[in-house]
Amino acid sequence: MxxxxxxxxxxxxxxGSSSSSVFxxxxxxxxxxxxARAAPPQPAPETPPTTVSEPEAAPEPPSVPAAVPRVITTREELVDMLRRRRDELGLTHQTIDGIAGLQDGYTSKLLAPKPIKNLGPMSFGAVLGALALGIVRIEFIEDPELAARMRPRWIRRTRPKFRTKRTRGALLQMASDRNVGAKNAEKR
Structure with a gap:
C-alpha cells in the first residue's frame, strides 16, 4: 500500500490529455x-548481531528397538500390535495422523480400546507406513477343527472346472447375416 x-x-x-485534465x-x-506506519529511526546496534539459527528438532528418543516379528491371528491382536508399536515409538495419535495423511483424530478411532473405525485398505497401509512397519508374510492354513465343522455345509460345484471354448462372436455374426438377408428379401 x-x-x-x-x-x-x-x-x-x-x-489525462490536455482536453480532459483530471486531478x-x-x-x-x-x-x-x-x-503512522513510518518506522522511527533505529539507533545503530552496539553489540554484534546474533545469528539466527533454525530451531532444533526434538531430540531423538533413546534407541528404539526394532519391531519384533509377531504371529497375528485376529483383528484384535493386529490392533494391539499397532498400539504396542505406537507406545514403543512414543508417538501421539496426532503425530501418526499427520505422518499417515489421515484426518485429525482418525488414529484415535482406529486404536481405541473399543475401536470406532476399522482398518481399511487405505488406513491400514497409511498407519503401517507411519509406524515403519511392513507385512512380511501372510500364511493361510486349514484349521482341522473348523474344517470338520464346515465340511457338511460345503456343496461341491456341478459345473466343469475348465472353461469351454466359446464361439459366441462367430455365431452372432452368422445370425445377424441371416437377419440382414431376410430383411432385404422382404423389401424386394
Missing amino acids: SEQLDLLGEFGGFS YSISPQFERAKV
Whole structure:
C-alpha cells in the first residue's frame, strides 16, 4: 500500500490529455496512515548481531528397538500390535495422523480400546507406513477343527472346472447375416 502511495506522490497529481485534465489527490486518512506506519529511526546496534539459527528438532528418543516379528491371528491382536508399536515409538495419535495423511483424530478411532473405525485398505497401509512397519508374510492354513465343522455345509460345484471354448462372436455374426438377408428379401 505504501508503495502505491509513493507512486501517486511521484505521479505529480495530474493525468489525462490536455482536453480532459483530471486531478488526483491522496485522501488525508491515507496521509495520516502513511505517517503512522513510518518506522522511527533505529539507533545503530552496539553489540554484534546474533545469528539466527533454525530451531532444533526434538531430540531423538533413546534407541528404539526394532519391531519384533509377531504371529497375528485376529483383528484384535493386529490392533494391539499397532498400539504396542505406537507406545514403543512414543508417538501421539496426532503425530501418526499427520505422518499417515489421515484426518485429525482418525488414529484415535482406529486404536481405541473399543475401536470406532476399522482398518481399511487405505488406513491400514497409511498407519503401517507411519509406524515403519511392513507385512512380511501372510500364511493361510486349514484349521482341522473348523474344517470338520464346515465340511457338511460345503456343496461341491456341478459345473466343469475348465472353461469351454466359446464361439459366441462367430455365431452372432452368422445370425445377424441371416437377419440382414431376410430383411432385404422382404423389401424386394
